[in-house]
Amino acid sequence: MKYYRQIAFLFLLVFVSVSMATSKSSPSLRDFKGDSAKVWVFFTDKDTGGKSLSDAARRSLSERAIERRRKAGIPLEIADAPVNDSYIEQVEALGGRLLRKSRWLNGASFMLPSGLLEPVSALPSVKEIRPVGKYRRPIEPRGRHIPDAPPHDGDYGATLDQLELMGAIHLHDLGYTGEGVLVGFLDSGFRLTHRAFDSLDVVAKYDFIYNDTTVDYDSLAGDHDRTGYRHGTQTLGCVAGYSPGEYMGAAYRASVALAKTEDVDSEYVTEEDNWVAGIEWLDSVGADIISSSLGYADFEEDTPYTIDDLDGNTFIVTIAADIAARLGICVVNSAGNERGGSWGTLVAPSDGDSVLAVAAVGLDHIIAPFSSPGPSADGRIKPDCAALGYGAVLIDAEDTMGVVPYGCGTSFSCPLLAGLCAAVKSANPELYGYDLALAVRRSGDRYRAFDPAYPADSADNDYGWGIPKGPVAAGLYKGFYGRVIDAKNGEPLCGVMVNLDYGAGSRTVYSDTFGIFVDPLAEEGDPVVIAVPGFYIEDGLSVDGYGHAVFLERLGSAASIQVFPNPVSDSLTIVVYDSDRARFSVYSMDGNLVFDKTFAFVSSKRFRWDLCNQAGKPVANGVYLIRIAADDEEIIRKIAVIR
Known part of the structure; x- marks a missing residue:
């Protein structure tokens, strides 16, 4: 028994x-x-084998990495200890x-x-x-796009437009060029023979495909892809290229660490463990920022990932990217080139909640036709922001000089944004990890909503929070954000010259396809007068960091209605020249009707509003929208009540 x-x-x-x-x-x-x-x-x-956590972690981290953690106030943790x-x-x-x-x-x-x-x-x-996880390829470039505007000359050569779009040149002018910042790259290889890399500071490099330090094509190691270095060389140039008059990167004084993690030959699959090994290695050498123009989609049959797993917590590469952000690294990743394709949305790890996912736009600020849309599977707005990736100027990886114009892909908007992050960090050394990413995202031209009735100026799942502006991200200026609108028909004024007069000086900017304009060098509190050719001027505004919807009246067609003064403290005067009656309406900025009355004119063409609401009580100080409709004419204007 x-x-x-x-x-x-x-x-x-x-x-x-x-x-x-x-x-x-x-x-x-x-x-x-x-x-x-x-x-x-x-x-x-x-x-830890009887060792303290600190001692165990030091086996994995360089002194630079430990110093980054100390300055960021991020203690060593069990994740730092080796397996x-x-x-x-x-x-x-x-x-x-x-x-x-x-x-x-x-x-x-x-x-x-x-x-x-x-x-x-x-x-x-x-x-x-x-x-x-096994995937088919890294993010591929998407052909060429030739913009209407010709390349600029000067120290920045043909790269002026792509840097000016983000306000990076203003940071350079102030001396913030990425010096002292270490940018790590995860890519398919790197060739460093172009003269734009003559002064490049390479702190470390490693090939995770063949386990050596040769990141260029290496026939002795059995490298089968003779041109695999092209992609990485061009993304590196977007950040750290330096050849005055020919090519300039967004952070040309930054130091770099190069990890070759991807095999781009179409006959081979890419596997996620090399990417994870690469990002951990970049952490160990002390990288402050990571630029990854790689993304994972189109999985092999034995890889159990689906689009529903783009929730920020499932993909191995996404988990690793979020850990890197938690440990003080700003992780920047391409959103992907999957719009219109079978996958159709983000690529991992851009779904990470602490990853700065970058879309691609053209010089006209319009989203590129291939740029992957969001949201994440759990409903978060993605991508986070956008940079030029539809007509970008790139280094010629096959030569020791020269550029390749009109490159396309979020592969290139990503490093441009990573370079901006490096320049911002050189201005703010105390910014680390996701705090740095947030500072950049919050400077986007869609971060400030100008008009609740016009959704195109708010964050969405194409543009994220828009194109960041370096001086604002760095906290050096408040910036003036606005959208110019034709008061006659309510349509945005696209591609117009906007003259901004601050009293002590003036600057000229241009509105984009949505009527949005940004002056990233405006100081907080500055009064500003806005003038657009063909329209009456708008005054009474000041730089406050909020978005302003600026309704402008056309000269001539809107001249028959005048409103003054603005700001107003006693009563508002309205003059209607070409009509016998007019309807006058006042709205709060949240859309509530405050006052509404139709005036009939007998002898005088003038009427006054005594700043009282419909019940006869004085309105509170603040900003209001007024609407005046007379026959077939109508104006909408923002006024400030200040007593």
């Missing part, structure tokens, strides 16, 4: 062990039929071949014969096994 009880007990143990092992494997592995599988093995805990080597050895002892370790994820990627999946799952140290 005892003998049978022992057999039953042993059978129960085996049954429980197999059941637990099976439950540790992802569903796609339970029915796996191949000879071997590339998998992630995640472990239950870390053992327990004894756990790795247990898997290797069973026959697994180690590929990559991840201290952040507390795991490692292995090549496992299919017969080892259950034995490895049964190890007490193993928490979970899941396949390594």
Whole structure:
């Protein structure tokens, strides 16, 4: 009887062990039929071997990385400690071949014969096994786009427009060029023979495909892709290129660290463990900002990811990117070129809630026809912001000089934005991680809503919060944000010259396709007078960091109605020349009707509003919209009541 009880007990143990092992494997592995599988093995805990967390973490981090954490006020944590080597050895002892370790994820990627999946799952140290994600390619450039405007000459050469769009040149003029900032790159390779890289400060470089320090084409290592360096070379130039009169990057004095993580040959798949290894390595060398013009979609059949997993918490690369942001790194990633394609939306890790996802626009500020739209699967606005990626000027990776005009892709808007982040950080060394990303995002030309009735000037899932402005992101200026509108028909005035007079000086900017204009050098509190050719001037405004909807009356057609004074403290006078009656309406800025009356004129063409509401009580100080309709003419104007 005892003998049978022992057999039953042993059978129960085996049954429980197999059941637990099976439950540790992802569903796609339970029915796996191949000879071997590339998998992630995640472990239950870390053992620092009796060492303090600080001592264990120092095995993984450079002094520069530790100093970055100290300055950012981010303490070392268990994610910094290396993976327990004894756990790795247990898997290797069973026959697994180690590929990559991840201290952040507390795991490692292995090549496992299919017969080892259950034995490895049964190890007490193993928490979970899941396949390594396999994707078809990095984000590809999307041909050429020739803008209407010709390239500019001067020190910036043909790159002036793409930098001026973000206000980067203003930062350079103030001496903020990325000096002292380390920008890390995750890409397909880098060739450094172009003269724009002659003064480049390369702190570190590593090839995660062939496990050496050659990031260019390397035939001795078996590199099969002779031109894989093109993509990375051009993204690097967007940040750190320096060839006055020919090509200038957005942060041309920044230092760089280069990680070759992707194989761009179309016959090969890209696997996520190299990207994770690359971003952890960039953390270890002390990167402040990471530019990743790579994204993951179009998965192989054995990779269990779907669009629904773009929730900021599921993709391995997204989890790693968010950890990097938590540890004080500003992570900038391309939103993707999937608009209109089978995938049709963001690519990972741009779905991360702490990742600055970058869309592509043209010089006309219109979203590129390929730029991936959001939102994330959990409904967050994505992408976060936009930069030039439809007609960008790039370094010629096949030559030692020269440029390639009209490059297209979020692959290039991403490093331009990362370069702006570096220039902003050189002006604000105390900004780290997501705080730096937020400062840049909040300077976007769609961050300030100008008119609730006009959604095109608010954040959305095409543009995010719009095109950032460097001087505002750096906190050097408040910036003046506005949208000019024809008061006659309510339509935005697109592509017009906007003259801004601040009393002590004036500047001229141009409105974009949505009528939006930004002067990133405006000082807070400055009074401003706005003049657009063909329209009456608008005064009474001041720079306050908010968005202003500026309704302008056309000369001639709108001259028959005049309103004054503005600001008003006693009563508002309205003159209507060419009509016998007019309807006068006053609205609060949140759209509520305050006063409404129709005036009939007998002898005088003038009437006055005594600043009282419909009930006869004085209105509060503040800004109001007034509407005056007379026959077939109508004006809308913003007034300020100040007593």
